[in-house]
Amino acid sequence: MAAAATGPPQQSLSFSTVQQLQSLPHLSDYLENLKTLTNPLDHNQFFHPPDADGFYLTPSDVVLRQIVYDLSSSSSDNTAPSHHQSYHRAGPRKQIFFDPDHVRAAIVTCGGLCPGLNTVIRELVVGLWDLYGVREIFGVKSGYRGFYSGGEPVPLNPKLVHNWHKRGGTALETSRGGFDLDKIVNAIQHRGFNQIYIIGGDGTMRGAVKIFDEIHRRKLNVGVVGIPKTVDNDIGIIDKSFGFQTAVEMAQQAINAAHVEAESAVNGIGLVKLMGRSTGHIALHATLSSRDVDCCLVPENDFYLEGKGGLFEFLEHRLKQNGHAVLVVAEGAGQDMIPRTDAQKEERDESGNLVFLDVGGWLKSELKKWWYRDHPDELFTVKYIDPTYMIRAVHANATDNIYCTLLAHSAIHGIMAGYTGFVPGPINGNYAYIPVEEVSQAKNPVNTRDHRWAWRILVGWRILGYRPLYGVKRWAFRY
Ligand SMILES: Nc1ncnc2c1ncn2[C@@H]1O[C@H](COP(=O)(O)OP(=O)(O)OP(=O)(O)O)[C@@H](O)[C@H]1O
Numbered sequence: 001m002a003a004a005a006t007g008p009p010q011q012s013l014s015f016s017t018v019q020q021l022q023s024l025p026h027l028s029d030y031l032e033n034l035k036t037l038t039n040p041l042d043h044n045q046f047f048h049p050p051d052a053d054g055f056y057l058t059p060s061d062v063v064l065r066q067i068v069y070d071l072s073s074s075s076s077d078n079t080a081p082s083h084h085q086s087y088h089r090a091g092p093r094k095q096i097f098f099d100p101d102h103v104r105a106a107i108v109t110c111g112g113l114c115p116g117l118n119t120v121i122r123e124l125v126v127g128l129w130d131l132y133g134v135r136e137i138f139g140v141k142s143g144y145r146g147f148y149s150g151g152e153p154v155p156l157n158p159k160l161v162h163n164w165h166k167r168g169g170t171a172l173e174t175s176r177g178g179f180d181l182d183k184i185v186n187a188i189q190h191r192g193f194n195q196i197y198i199i200g201g202d203g204t205m206r207g208a209v210k211i212f213d214e215i216h217r218r219k220l221n222v223g224v225v226g227i228p229k230t231v232d233n234d235i236g237i238i239d240k241s242f243g244f245q246t247a248v249e250m251a252q253q254a255i256n257a258a259h260v261e262a263e264s265a266v267n268g269i270g271l272v273k274l275m276g277r278s279t280g281h282i283a284l285h286a287t288l289s290s291r292d293v294d295c296c297l298v299p300e301n302d303f304y305l306e307g308k309g310g311l312f313e314f315l316e317h318r319l320k321q322n323g324h325a326v327l328v329v330a331e332g333a334g335q336d337m338i339p340r341t342d343a344q345k346e347e348r349d350e351s352g353n354l355v356f357l358d359v360g361g362w363l364k365s366e367l368k369k370w371w372y373r374d375h376p377d378e379l380f381t382v383k384y385i386d387p388t389y390m391i392r393a394v395h396a397n398a399t400d401n402i403y404c405t406l407l408a409h410s411a412i413h414g415i416m417a418g419y420t421g422f423v424p425g426p427i428n429g430n431y432a433y434i435p436v437e438e439v440s441q442a443k444n445p446v447n448t449r450d451h452r453w454a455w456r457i458l459v460g461w462r463i464l465g466y467r468p469l470y471g472v473k474r475w476a477f478r479y
C-alpha cells in the first residue's frame, strides 16, 4: 500500500515475539494408565460436523494473552514474560478421560451473589447431561461448608433446572467462610465425586487452588475447575467476569433517579454508591454509559474534599455552572478517609474480608457540613441512593446469559478432556483455559495510567485538580 502523503514517517519494523504456552495441569501429570475414550460428541447428531478434524481442539490450539504491541519498543512492558503467554483454547477434545457413566459431578457456588450464577449452574447440568450423557450431577448447598455440613447434595437434572437462568441469586445457595480443606476433600472422596465445579470470586479461587493441590497430593482421579464469578469484575487475565454487564445496566436506574432528584432541586446533588470493593469498574462503566454523571470516585484513585482541586471545589463549580450535579462513588473509594473506631478497624466478614464503612452516607454528611458552612443562606439538597444488592440480585441479561453458557460448556469440555486445576475464560474474545493458581493471584484494577484509557484518567484527574473542571459527560464525548 502506498504511504499516505501526509502523516507519520513509515518505518520498517519486524515482529518476532516467542509465545510461551502456559502449561495446564492434567490428571495424567500424576496418575498413570488413565483410560481414554472417544468423545461422545462424535455420535451427537447436533454437534458432529462433517469435518470432524476441524471441530476438535488440540494442544496446539492457543489463545494469545497480549494482542497489542509497540513494535518500535524493545524495552517496554511488551517484553514482560506475562505478555508473551498463550493459553490452551477452550473447547471439546477428541479423546476424553472420563467415562460419562462413571462421572459424579458436584457444583458449588461461593461468595456473594452475581447475575448469571443460576445460568452457569443450569448450563453445567444441561451440558453434562446432553453433550456427554452424564447422569449423576449434584448441587452442593451453601458454599464450601456444604461439602461437609448442612445436608445431602441435591441431585440435578435438566428438567429441574430448565428455567433457572430466569432467576436471580443461586438456587444452590451460597455463603462466605466455612473453608475447611480436609473436611472438604474428605467429603469429595467419601461421596465419590470426581468432577468438581467451583463457581466463585477471588477468595473462592484461592480455595479452589488449595482443593486442587490437596487432590493432587492425595493422587485422586478428580478434576477441579473454577468458574470465575465477580460482579465487581476484579479478577484478572479474563476479559471481564459474567454478571458485570448486567450490574452496570441495573445501576442506570439508580443514576437516573439521582439525576432526576438533583435536577429538580436548587443546588441539588444526586449521590449514588455502587458495588466495587477494590475496583471501580461498575462505578466507572455505569458513569460513562449514563452520561448524566459529573464525577466518579473509584478506589484506584485517591481523592480529597477540601482545597484546590478537591471534591468540594469541583462541585461548587458544577453547581454554579449547571445548577445540579450527579456523583457516583464505588463502595471501596475513600475508605481511608472515613473515621473508624478501633472495633470497626478490625471488623471482618466470615471470609476474612474487611467490612467497609458506608462511603455514601459519610460523603452525604460531609457535603452538607461543607455547604452550610460556606453557604449558610442558600438552598442545598443531597439525595443519596444506595442500590447495593439491587444491581446483583437479578438474573443475567441476554449477553451475560450467553457468556455463562459458553463458560459452563468450556468448563465441561476441559474437565472431560482430563484438564484440572483450571479456569475457563475469555481472553481477547476467545475462550481459553488458564491455571486456577494464576487466576487466583491476578487482579484487575481499573487502569488509570494507560493512554488508551485517557478518558478514564480524566475522571480522577479532574478531582485531583490537574485539569480544568469538566464534567464526565463532556470528556466522554470527546473520546
Ligand atoms: N485464601 C483462601 N483460602 C481458602 N479459602 C478461601 C480463601 N479466601 C476465601 N476463601 C473461601 O472462599 C469462599 C468465598 O470467599 P469470599 O467470601 O471472599 O468471596 P469471593 O469468592 O471472593 O466472592 P466475591 O468477593 O466476589 O463475593 C469462602 O468460603 C471463603 O472461606
Ligand SMILES: O=P(O)(O)OC[C@H]1O[C@](O)(CO)[C@@H](O)[C@@H]1O
Pocket: 112, 113, 201, 230, 231, 232, 275, 276, 277, 331, 349, 392
Ligand atoms: O454483603 P455481602 O453479601 O457480603 O457482599 C457484599 C460484597 O460482595 C460484592 O458484591 C462482591 O465481592 C462486593 O461488591 C460487596 O462488597
Ligand SMILES: [Mg+2]
Pocket: 111, 201, 202, 203
Ligand atoms: Mg472477593
